[in-house]
Amino acid sequence: MLRMIVLSIFTLVVVLSSVWSVLALWFQLPWPTPARIAVAGCWILLALASLWLAWSGRHWSGAGTYVLMFAVLMLWWGRLEPSHQRQWADDLAHITTGTVEGDQVTLEHVRNFTWRSRDDYDELWETRSYDLSRLRSVDLITSEWGMPGIAHVLVSFGFDTGEFITFTVEIRRERNESFSAIGGFFKQFELAVLATDENDAVRVRTNVREEQAHIYRVSMPESAMRDLFMAYVNEANQLASEARFYHTVTANCTIIVYNMMRRIVDGLPLDHRLLLSARLPSYVKDVGGLQDSPLEELKERGRFSERARNIDQAEEFSEVIRRGVPGWEGKL
Template sequence: MSLRNFFSKFLSSLKADHSGSASTSNDTHRPRNWRHYIVQFLLIIALILSALWLLMAVWYQLGATSPMTWLATIFIIGSLTALLSNRYWPKLIHKVLPKSVAKTVINHHMSSKWLAGLYAAIWLIGAGWFVSLSPQQDRDWQPEVSQRLSYERDANNPDLITFTNIRNFDWHTSEDATERWETRTVDMSKLSGVDIINSYWMGPLIAHTLVSFRFEDERPLSFSLEIRKENGESFSSLGGLFKRYELSLIAAEERDIIYTRSNARGEQVYLFPVSNLKQSEVKSLFESYLTVADELNAEPAWYNTLTSNCTNIIFYMARIISGERLPWDYRIWASGWLPNYLYEIGMLPKAPKEEAQPWSMDTWYERAHINPKVRGFDNQSNVDASANSSEFSTQIRQDLPIPMLTDANKIAD
């Protein structure tokens, strides 16, 4: 239903109701069936939800201390309250006042059409303002998202990618770290697999999802799509629905981007190696991250808790590559259950070769748990950061089956 039709229908019901009110004074009520009351209820709910959406957009964008926030709140709530009160005011007047007095009050009562027009104007102005908000590249960013990932291809070998601004911080606490942004060259022809890392920080349903790419004879490289927080800013799931945060792509060493979650922040982190992949699929997924980097450098984008978050963006990219092998599923939005989804569609290894019995999902969660494996790990190495990174990556994969690509033998030949 269009906005125009919505208000037209609502105003028609208001007009009919006023006619009914006038008839009440002459005791000529027309009976109304259940459909009438359902329509009225749905219209009222729709109006309340529209006001709630606009109020939250204003509060998350302008902040609770802004005078404009309070002024907008007064206008939105005031106009909607007047409109809904006017809708039921005649009935209440007839119940509590004498007929002659009630008739006088109703004749001087504000027009429902005028009130509906006022609320519609306020809502449309607010919605237009919200739509016009655009993401920015230059803000006072927090250090861990202050740089943008960029890359260059080797002119003679397009598989050789040189990244600029690979993050490799030494984390001391959850908020304090020694900053280090590095340049690193990787060879896509040496890609050997993909791992999904889930970091749980607010219960079993919600997790932050990272993707690590493994290379032959080289330490892995992790990618993370996350909010680009400003200094003094914290994450809010609701705020993520109202253009509160820009989207950021981070490429980092595992000793940085996983350690900060498992050790510095105390989140519960799990690593799941994905099986049944071809190198062409892994390479295409890697290329998808390069495309995201290009797009974000060309034009910033908003993070959205539902449609553009750390998990479903990965799924969108992977599904373009793998098609029907990745069927649509509600767990794409309940990111904490993503490992269960991978297990059910056969994309987690059954078990190490020495174990004949296939692993259950409970066994997977037990073996994939990173925190016990790196408890007490020292990531403050200033002598050989690459060796320190390699050691961390080895430890978090202890006791896990690391599957080969399905076309590995063909590639070797």
């Protein structure tokens, strides 16, 4: 009975770790598809051979073979390092950086593309300066693209000059590369923090990618707004100086923001809604970060995709998406 239990546990370990190993090889080997299929097939055959040895009475041979295989794989895995030296997609060619002198923050590589389609756009990277003493608002923007329970999260800062700047945490795609939630578990992407004009990062999601977006006015003291703005700048500077891998669960657009806020607000709880990012507004509401209205009302009045798509050329994008949003009445 003990032998059967041990062999069953060993079999389960081999199966689960082999699934992980095959996916790691698939997403990381820089070879054509047939070669990756061949390597994955070899791994599966060797894993099956290890199980056969173990179940046929040669326990140490079977276990030793698989442990050696996995040790070699982990040695290779540990040597995979993030890099800034890749052929990046145009919209991720740079990471925003910032310098601070008193209340003045100067941001380099602020993205301000004009998007006509996913592949048709005008590139523009700008240097912009902001006076943090004039920072007056923070908005949480969520944009859903069709994956149940998941949304991209952006944070937009508003100044009493009428300017808005939006920070977004992105996977840093290479040319001809597309997002993969599974690949995000296997070091497929680096991270990027970008400051962008709202006409860029927000409009492209509603008007080009046809995503469903909502905006929520965040309730927080101006000192905390400033701290969050600087947290984004510091995070961006760190990423610009040292590349870091994106991770679908532990280093994504929601968790990065949560980690920044946890350094500003004591006692922020961990919650499953940090993983189900489309439900992030519910979490923010529960910790006292949204306007004092029912969440469903905030969501309905904050839905702005149609307004963004129907905007008149004479209208200001930032004003239109905030019309009727709780907390913005009479302030635009």
